[in-house]
Amino acid sequence: MQKYKILKDVLDFAKNKFYKYDIENPSLDIALLASEALGVSKIQLITKEYVSFDTLNISDESIQKFLYFIELRCKKNSISEILGIKNFYGLDFIVTNDVLTPRPETEILVEKAFNYIIKNNINNINNIIDIGTGSGCIAISIAMLLKKQRLKSLKKIKILACDISEKALEIAEKNAKKHGVLDMIEFQKSNLLENINKKYVENACIVTNLPYIPEGDAKKMSKEVLGGDPSLALFSGKTGTDLYKKLFTDLFQENSNFYTINSCFFEFDSGMNTDNIQKKYYEKLLDDLLKNNQQKNITFFADYSGAERFGKIIL
Ligand SMILES: C[S@@+](CC[C@H](N)C(=O)[O-])C[C@H]1O[C@@H](n2cnc3c(N)ncnc32)[C@H](O)[C@@H]1O
Known part of the structure; x- marks a missing residue:
């Protein structure tokens, strides 16, 4: 009773x-x-x-x-964990313990990348690649935005969503189906660019939010962050920079197979602006890797708190 x-x-x-x-x-x-x-x-x-x-x-x-x-x-389970749904860019995404719960700041990455694609460079971009797609929030939001534009030239753009985690890809596919963009996105299991056909990378715009937390920080993190999100989606070596270092080296080192990308938008740890160590690291790394590229344009932009958390590489 x-x-x-x-x-x-x-x-x-x-x-x-x-x-x-x-x-x-x-x-x-x-x-x-x-x-x-x-x-x-x-x-x-x-x-x-x-x-x-x-x-x-x-x-x-x-x-x-x-x-x-x-x-x-x-x-201390989060609301998204309890409900299995998280709103991102105005869309409800299915989330489970196999994917990172999308964060509001990543919406800035989507918006900047989309504006660049649509306003500046639509004719020069063949594909959009979301590396480490997780719930699919980046690829799917961009697909939805492109769909709304209904431009003829958009037809040729393909979206590739990849992740090292098969379980994450299953969730991402479910989300793409839920939002009616399954036909616009190809899903691929891949460790960074390892299984990605070179033709996809040709003139691609990469939009990526790879793990960026230093492994040692696990101890300091609240149960709310650690409990719901898989470690695979959070940590990236001792300084949090291992995965982007590998990605940028694969993309940009002189004899790289993948050198022909159009652009790359990426999210990293701002360090809350106290001492933006990762930004400084990527500035130097990209400068070294792209020292012979006269066209390169590397800029950084801030999140809602004013801390620089995103990088934009235009080639
Ligand atoms: C920070 S989460 C981002 C998820 C989603 N893109 C977002 O913004 O909410 C990072 C994602 O990268 C994936 N990942 C980790 N290592 C990877 C690797 N070596 N290659 C491809 N994906 C990887 C994780 O499985 C996880 O889904």
Whole structure:
């Protein structure tokens, strides 16, 4: 027999529990969890709090589900982990423990890359390659943006989404299907560029958010970050720069097979602007690798906090 009779009963229970466990945005989290488990909107939470569950036609199972969600949140599972959905660039993405939950700052990477592709260089770009696609959020958002443009010249552009993780690719494909862009994207298992056909890399725009956290930082990270996201999506050697170093060396060293890319947009660790070590590292690395390329144009741009977190390489 259910002990909760009206909406307010479970809401008060949830609020007290979140207060006890120091949950950051209790009202927002409760609204999101209640919407999924109980099927009530934010407005209903306020206007119908004294209405009985019977009248609202909310079953005991739904109440149990809501209480279970509250428990999970108190154990520091993130909302996206609990709901299995994360909004990115206005689209809902399926997320599981096999993929990184997309971060809002990566939307800046998508926007900058898309603006570059569409405004500056559409005729010179054959393909777009998302390396380390995870949930597919970058490739799929770009596909959706391209679809909206409906330009004739866009037809020739192919999107390739690759990842070293097969499980991530499965989720990315599901997301592409969910958003109706499966036919615009090819999925490929690959360790960086290893399995990518050279023809794809020819005049490609690479848009990538590879792992960039130094391995030693694992100890300092909260359960919320470590618990939900796979290590494969987070860490990249001792300084967090191993994967980009390998990618850029493969792309740009003198005798490289892949030297013919058009551009590359990438995200890295800004170090919160205290001392942007990774930016300095990539500036030097790219300068060395591309020293004989007179056309190169390498710039960096900032995230919402003003910290430089993205690189743009135009060749
Ligand atoms: C930081 S996550 C980014 C996921 C998604 N692109 C995003 O922005 O939310 C990095 C992704 O790179 C993948 N990855 C790690 N090492 C890789 C490698 N050597 N080659 C290709 N992908 C790799 C991980 O599996 C993970 O999906």
